[in-house]
Amino acid sequence: MAAEQGVRCVRPPTGTGLGGMMRTLLLLLWFAARASALYFHIGETEKKCFIEEIPDETMVIGNYRTQLYDKQREEYQPATPGLGMFVEVKDPEDKVILARQYGSEGRFTFTSHTPGEHQICLHSNSTKFSLFAGGMLRVHLDIQVGEHANDYAEIAAKDKLSELQLRVRQLVEQVEQIQKEQNYQRWREERFRQTSESTNQRVLWWSILQTLILVAIGVWQMRHLKSFFEAKKLV
Amino acid sequence: MPRPGSAQRWAAAAGRWGCRLLALLLLVPGPGGASEITFELPDNAKQCFYEDIAQGTKCTLEFQVITGGHYDVDCRLEDPDGKVLYKEMKKQYDSFTFTASRNGTYKFCFSNEFSTFTHKTVYFDFQVGEDPPLFPSENRVSALTQMESACVSIHEALKSVIDYQTHFRLREAQGRSRAEDLNTRVAYWSVGEALILLVVSIGQVFLLKSFFSDKRTTTTRVGS
Numbered sequence: 001m002a003a004e005q006g007v008r009c010v011r012p013p014t015g016t017g018l019g020g021m022m023r024t025l026l027l028l029l030w031f032a033a034r035a036s037a038l039y040f041h042i043g044e045t046e047k048k049c050f051i052e053e054i055p056d057e058t059m060v061i062g063n064y065r066t067q068l069y070d071k072q073r074e075e076y077q078p079a080t081p082g083l084g085m086f087v088e089v090k091d092p093e094d095k096v097i098l099a100r101q102y103g104s105e106g107r108f109t110f111t112s113h114t115p116g117e118h119q120i121c122l123h124s125n126s127t128k129f130s131l132f133a134g135g136m137l138r139v140h141l142d143i144q145v146g147e148h149a150n151d152y153a154e155i156a157a158k159d160k161l162s163e164l165q166l167r168v169r170q171l172v173e174q175v176e177q178i179q180k181e182q183n184y185q186r187w188r189e190e191r192f193r194q195t196s197e198s199t200n201q202r203v204l205w206w207s208i209l210q211t212l213i214l215v216a217i218g219v220w221q222m223r224h225l226k227s228f229f230e231a232k233k234l235v
Numbered sequence: 236m237p238r239p240g241s242a243q244r245w246a247a248a249a250g251r252w253g254c255r256l257l258a259l260l261l262l263v264p265g266p267g268g269a270s271e272i273t274f275e276l277p278d279n280a281k282q283c284f285y286e287d288i289a290q291g292t293k294c295t296l297e298f299q300v301i302t303g304g305h306y307d308v309d310c311r312l313e314d315p316d317g318k319v320l321y322k323e324m325k326k327q328y329d330s331f332t333f334t335a336s337r338n339g340t341y342k343f344c345f346s347n348e349f350s351t352f353t354h355k356t357v358y359f360d361f362q363v364g365e366d367p368p369l370f371p372s373e374n375r376v377s378a379l380t381q382m383e384s385a386c387v388s389i390h391e392a393l394k395s396v397i398d399y400q401t402h403f404r405l406r407e408a409q410g411r412s413r414a415e416d417l418n419t420r421v422a423y424w425s426v427g428e429a430l431i432l433l434v435v436s437i438g439q440v441f442l443l444k445s446f447f448s449d450k451r452t453t454t455t456r457v458g459s
Contacts, residue, residue, distance in 0.1 A: 037270050037286065038270040038272070039285050041283070049274065050272055050274050050275075051356060053408065163369075167369065167383065167387070170369065171389055171390060175393065177397065178400065185407070188407060192411045195411065199414065199417055202421050202425065203421055206425040210428070210429070213433075217436040220436075221440055228444055229447075
């Protein structure tokens, strides 16, 4: 309901371009509020990697915001526009599905096509070493996976849903996510079972082979030594 | 759906003002949220995360080691004054709930400094306060209808289902990591042992032969 009213108020009756700008501003502010969650420090040449184990056809949205330590003001300030972050996403087969450079503040999105461990790596593209000057870059990071990546305000506006309809839509998305995860779980359990059975087989074959090798070597040793001693006329 | 007439009147009367209020509400840090991150912790490394928390917010930190070595890590949680709220060494998984006693930046660190060559994968879930509501300017004063409250309770139940699923997925990943480790170890060990067996047994025979060759020459010398 509030989303509808929000939409109505950003589309004033005059129908100027101000409506679109306000809407973009609201979305940006919403993302900014979401992105100032957890943060960590990263060195200049350091590469930080995060892993997301997800089923297929799942959308992942990552928001990040960087801040640089300003020695004069002795606090963290938003980084200069020249400083960006290089984001690289690899799929479970180690194939790069996203490799792009973003600015000091960015948002990256990707959808998984194969289930498994996706690796998201971030490192700064700083070439001017004076920018860091021995300090660290502060990176605010927020990664939303699957149903959490949905922008419900946008969905409500686009499909013109009431509050109850939006809640039900959220439940449907949640259940779909659970279903996908269960499917993936079944596939992983099968892989686990295959690994265990392979280990079992290997241990079984190895013990049989080891016994045969031991017996064969023992026989060969005795025969060889016997012929050696007979040649040396010691037996 | 609300009565269109009154809603439109409301929107017309407080249209721009409502927008500005909404924008202001969005600027204020939200009621909370959760950060779920799985990251790699190299050997001899320490990784710290920080979060600004308002006073009185109930927070939960939960972590689990997924792969690597003995599947354990050191964890430490400090409040803005540097006081240690939680400290555990070599833990495989744990959950810690606390209420923020003051405003400020809370810091939690995972350390793998005790390990020399195994790097670990650590998962943590840091829940701060309640999840943000579906509608940013939701009016909580008015009671929810039966349908809406049913939806809310289903949503909460599904959230706990997803939570259990995550835990199960992590346990399964840990078990699978151990099984794959075991599999490769068995493969290497069997090949290695076969080679050692062959080398040792053939070496024994030739060594023994060499003993008797020397003795033979000494006996002939003594004899003559």
